[in-house]
Amino acid sequence: MTSARRRRTSGTAFLPAVAVGVLAACGVFPADESGSAPAPGDAATVARAGAETAASAIQDPEALEGARLFAAGPDGLLHARDVELPRFPTTRGRAEALVQRIVDESGTFPEEVQVLDVFVSGRGVAVINFTLDLLEGHSGGLHAEELTVYSLSHTLVESLPAIAEVRLLVEGRETETLAGHLDLRSGFGRAPERLLADADGGRG
């Protein structure tokens, strides 16, 4: 881990708790399926959440499972691609792994962006917390913003039945837009048909 990453991690360790607080105020209560509900401002909760993710990865390191990842194609549409991910016992674990693959491979996210945290509420709302690079590094344009957001939400909603809606945070806070166009305060689900290369949106 680079020194920059170490500094970022230590400096933002409290942010997931802030994010929980923000979302709690919005009526979203992230709660892992294991039953442990992170409380705002609880550093121990943050540590426990991190430990659960690590533990679930350790539990089944060899098993893989399939997922459909929607990435931007040269035609400006989202194309479905089958990928394999390590099998996690929790939706949160699977979501975290899938989100990282989307960020790395969809071609719709700035290169420098990092995923700080992923939470999944009992109501099926996945909350992904990104670094500020998501805003600062984004090229802009409504279409580009749509591809970024919907490559993420469509992939998660299509691949993980427990997830119905995806919300984005930046450094633990709600943000108005990525680059001045798409309203990020709403939750996102399936992509509009006009953005999908495959007419049935990946549903076989």
Add this chain to the structure above:
Amino acid sequence: MRRGALRFRPFLLALGFAGSAWVPAPEAAGAVLAAQRSPELWIVDQGDATALAVRRLGGVEMVRLAEVAGALGGTLRPGDSERQAVLWFSGEPVRFDAGRSFVRVGDTTRVLRNPSVRRGGEWFVPLDFVALVLPDLLPGRVRYDDNARTLAVGEGYPRLDVEIASRPGSTRVIVRTDPPVPLEIEEGRRRVSILVRTAFVETAFAEETPRDGVVEHVDLIRRGTGYILEINTGRNYGRFLQERTPGALTLNLLRGGVRAASGADVLGESPAAEARRGRDPVGPTEVRTIAIDPGHGGPNRGAEGQGGVAEKDVALLVALALGAVLEREHGFRVVLTRDSDRDVALDDRIAAANTARADVLISIHLNASPSPAASGSLVYHLTPQAAGRAPAGSAVQFVPWSSAQAPFVPASRRLAEALASELQGLDIAAGGVADAPVRVLRGAAMPAVQVELGFVTSRRDLSRLSDPAFPGRAARALATGILRYQRSLGALRPTGDFR
């Protein structure tokens, strides 16, 4: 009547009795007045307007008596001597004596401020003969407007009223005519002029001096066969907005530095505040005010294409061109959320449109994609999901900011379709209409769309977008689309009053 002339009138009459042509202080005042007034005397008879040249003889403004007779159907004949003349209308003769400051109408003597003059075989009379004596000689209703230097014969002339109100951020000038007459606006250096195209107006307005920093002085001046309401702007003047209704023209002259969007003189409401609306959920039945929002601005450049083409710059050029077309060619009132290279917060843009009670909002942007193949224009409206739930009932007074667009989604879609159909005429592939959770459209309490004119990341689109002629072409296409939408409103059945 100007105050200077009134103050000196008794003095003038006294000098007139003495037969003297010397008028020291009054002449100075008269010289000042003459510099501002028309150099002609107008005679308007049932719409026919005749201009008589006004000459200065011995420091006195005078007109040729033969021209006065000819304009009013009278006859001028020599008198008993070469220093006498007789003017005949339908009634009693009027006798003039050269060098005398009076005329005889039958057996009655009428005093003038200055004497009649005979020069080079021609007779000249002072202007007060036209103002004070002529109206009593002609049949029917005759009156003289000294400010416009016009003698009007007959009835049926339009009435003109001017109302001026100074406000914290602007000065409002309202011009009403009854019956309506054509009113045109011209802007020059330190002035905004309203041309009133009619031969004569009945009016009590002559001039007013607000001197509020935005408007220094307002003057009603005769100019040719019409009038000019000349608004002399002050050092704090920025620009004006206009609003037209039948028989009335309202100019809002904005204080410089005030955002164009605040021309309604009410601060935009904060995002946390609730927008008060009294509109029917269907939308307005006519379009009079159009809010135009050029996206981004200042350090917020938006999307960028090769060669440094920035979304913010093209959006502003198109918005300015569109505003000009809509105002000058179609008489709409236009509100711009920005008219220079500066950024404006998203909610402030919406607040400006809401505050101005715009009938439609058009946000102008350029698109971008990680894929160079993505190209074409697209007109977005807000998705119903992002718009939220529409308030129940039609006479809505308060709506949450986040749901303000909800009642207008169907109208927004119609507006988007009207604009998209006209964008097909541009040399950029027209992508049609789409809906998305577009940030700038939430909170808009009117039909609202975001127009993506093309992709800066597409080589083909970029070549069109960077063409200097593109903003004008795009503006005309969008203006035509707005007119198409406006026409479509006539097919709707209104369900309530909107204002």
